[in-house]
Amino acid sequence: MSKVYKQVPFAAIVKCPTKNNQSMVTGNWRYLRPVVDKATCTECKLCWISCPDATVDYSKDNGISFNLEFCKGCGICSNVCPVGAISRVPELDFDD
Amino acid sequence: MTLAVAIDAKMREITVWTRGVTLAKEARDVATLMAKAGGSEGLYVQSFDNYVDLPDRIGVACRSYARLSPEPIETYYEYENYHPDVVVICEDTMVKGIDVLAGIKPGTVVIINTARDPQKLLQYLSPKDKLQNVKAIATIDANAFGAGILLTFDGTEGSGDDTTIGAGVGAAIAGAVAKATGYVKLDSLVRVAVNKDAVKKGWDKVVVLPICGGEAFSCGLPENPQEIKWK
Numbered sequence: 016m017s018k019v020y021k022q023v024p025f026a027a028i029v030k031c032p033t034k035n036n037q038s039m040v041t042g043n044w045r046y047l048r049p050v051v052d053k054a055t056c057t058e059c060k061l062c063w064i065s066c067p068d069a070t071v072d073y074s075k076d077n078g079i080s081f082n083l084e085f086c087k088g089c090g091i092c093s094n095v096c097p098v099g100a101i102s103r104v105p106e107l108d109f110d111d
Numbered sequence: 112m113t114l115a116v117a118i119d120a121k122m123r124e125i126t127v128w129t130r131g132v133t134l135a136k137e138a139r140d141v142a143t144l145m146a147k148a149g150g151s152e153g154l155y156v157q158s159f160d161n162y163v164d165l166p167d168r169i170g171v172a173c174r175s176y177a178r179l180s181p182e183p184i185e186t187y188y189e190y191e192n193y194h195p196d197v198v199v200i201c202e203d204t205m206v207k208g209i210d211v212l213a214g215i216k217p218g219t220v221v222i223i224n225t226a227r228d229p230q231k232l233l234q235y236l237s238p239k240d241k242l243q244n245v246k247a248i249a250t251i252d253a254n255a256f257g258a259g260i261l262l263t264f265d266g267t268e269g270s271g272d273d274t275t276i277g278a279g280v281g282a283a284i285a286g287a288v289a290k291a292t293g294y295v296k297l298d299s300l301v302r303v304a305v306n307k308d309a310v311k312k313g314w315d316k317v318v319v320l321p322i323c324g325g326e327a328f329s330c331g332l333p334e335n336p337q338e339i340k341w342k
Contacts, residue, residue: 043208044170046130087170106204107227107235 035085045088047103051079055100062092062101113193115186122180123294124192128211129201131167136261138201140281142177145288147303148295149179162190172209179294197292200224201284206232212241219244222288226252229320230327242325249319251287253280258309277304286313
């Protein structure tokens with residue numbers, strides 16, 4: 016009576032998030048927000064590769080942007096940036 | 112209604128919000144100092160960390176609790192302060208994105224460790240409907256006193272804390288909490304803290320902004336914050 020492997024739901028009993036895991040929002044861990052200077056940015060995407068939480072988004076039209084709902088503010092993006100385009104600004108300087 | 116509210120009607124609950132690892136020890140010191148000072152005045156006290164938040168990770172929101180009561184505390188099996196009387200925020204960015212006011216009782220005092228304008232921080236506090244229950248917002252720039260922050264894993268998850276209690280900014284925040292709430296006297300707090308100077312500075316430098324109906328009071332600051340009447 017054993018099930019074949021294909022019938023077992025993926026990730027056992029936890030529903031696998033397809034994009035954002037809304038039950039584990041980590042944006043409120045951050046106290047310094049990454050801000051990219053579009054004029055300096057060369058779009059080398061080193062930050063996009065290095066972000067441990069995949070919160071750096073890239074599009075051809077808008078360039079580099081950040082998913083601030085999940086960015087923990089670890090600062091790796093600003094450290095790896097070869098041209099220093101990403102600065103870290105205190106979170107309370109923003110109204111949103 | 113939780114068990115704590117039903118049984119221990121006179122118990123006052125203090126919730127201290129902090130960032131994991133980086134400020135966890137200082138937040139635990141605030142709760143421990145308030146409990147120790149209250150205990151030395153003959154109050155019945157409890158003080159503990161939030162087990163749910165452990166193990167704490169760097170920057171993650173976590174809580175420490177203290178309970179003070181003039182009568183023996185019968186609430187043993189509730190491990191969180193679901194309805195705090197006092198909310199202490201050890202790092203000012205925590206007003207954003209975290210429901211620090213969840214479950215507060217009417218007449219709650221919020222103490223924030225910040226160098227910023229309390230009027231501006233008021234707009235971030237959530238949930239918004241609980242702002243009606245806030246009596247006053249007290250701010251203290253404890254980081255400016257140069258007391259320092261102790262980084263240690265002592266005292267987490269039930270292990271003993273061999274470090275000194277109240278040597279860093281936690282002592283200054285505890286001084287501010289004591290003055291803004293009036294729960295313990297300055298003398299008893301100074302007696303239990305290691306950094307006595309920071310406690311006195313926290314007591315002296317705390318700024319209280321009375322809140323009425325979720326908005327800042329317009330008629331200026333009272334002489335003694337303990338005499339603010341809750342409407």
